[in-house]
Amino acid sequence: MSDGAPLAERLATVSEQIAATARDVGRDPADITTIVVTKFHPASLVRELAELGVRDVGENRHQEAQAKAAELADLGLRWHFVGQLQSKKARQVRQYASAIHSIDRPALVDALAEGEPLDSFVQLNLTDDPGRGGVALDQLEPLVERVLAAPGLRLRGVMAVAPLDEEPRRAFARVKAASDRVRALAPDAGAISAGMSLDFAAAIAEGATHLRIGSAITGNRPSHP
Numbered sequence: 001m002s003d004g005a006p007l008a009e010r011l012a013t014v015s016e017q018i019a020a021t022a023r024d025v026g027r028d029p030a031d032i033t034t035i036v037v038t039k040f041h042p043a044s045l046v047r048e049l050a051e052l053g054v055r056d057v058g059e060n061r062h063q064e065a066q067a068k069a070a071e072l073a074d075l076g077l078r079w080h081f082v083g084q085l086q087s088k089k090a091r092q093v094r095q096y097a098s099a100i101h102s103i104d105r106p107a108l109v110d111a112l113a114e115g116e117p118l119d120s121f122v123q124l125n126l127t128d129d130p131g132r133g134g135v136a137l138d139q140l141e142p143l144v145e146r147v148l149a150a151p152g153l154r155l156r157g158v159m160a161v162a163p164l165d166e167e168p169r170r171a172f173a174r175v176k177a178a179s180d181r182v183r184a185l186a187p188d189a190g191a192i193s194a195g196m197s198l199d200f201a202a203a204i205a206e207g208a209t210h211l212r213i214g215s216a217i218t219g220n221r222p223s224h225p
């Protein structure tokens with residue numbers, strides 16, 4: 001195992017970059033939540049992150065997230081589910097997740113409609129490929145209305161992954177525009193979950209409130225288990 005120093009250094013470096021970028025664009029770094037995406041990494045790494053002060057962690061696969069959340073229940077971490085989610089697994093995710101960032105279709109809203117209000121983000125598909133996950137931009141309002149009608153979901157805002165073939169700043173400007181449409185329906189749902197290891201500066205410039213950063217902090221992911 002590593003002695004933790006490289007992890008602490010990467011975390012500190014990224015945190016400094018986030019704060020500096022926020023100030024450069026006239027934003028308060030305190031308005032930005034960094035979620036460290038720990039997928040494929042062992043629970044021991046998540047524990048090291050917690051010891052370094054990380055409170056928000058992200059996972060994209062239910063089985064892995066469920067196991068880590070159970071193993072690390074003593075840490076009081078906030079688990080953010082950021083991956084594509086099958087409707088039949090949705091109720092289980094509710095048991096450990098503080099937030100779901102990948103609400104992208106009516107069936108998933110319906111599967112999560114009952115229960116204690118769970119923070120949720122509607123995921124936008126910024127590509128033309130329906131397989132990428134996320135709701136098409138022209139279907140945004142009906143999905144938002146459905147979330148707002150679900151007592152078990154508390155809409156926080158939108159989430160997106162920048163397409164590989166588009167300049168990130170341009171993609172995140174489209175996310176900002178979609179966020180404005182959501183706020184027209186739900187004034188309190190102004191959160192924007194956007195920005196990963198390679199594009200978080202562009203996301204901050206376009207108003208991201210929740211960054212989902214993996215490898216820049218954790219180091220390279222172990223190969224797919």
Ligand SMILES: *Cc1c(COP(=O)(O)O)cnc(C)c1O
Pocket residue numbers: 037039060082083161196197198212213214215216
């Ligand atoms: C893996 C993942 C991230 C983090 O990606 P990095 O490039 O490692 O920062 C962010 N969001 C989602 C949805 C992911 O699956």
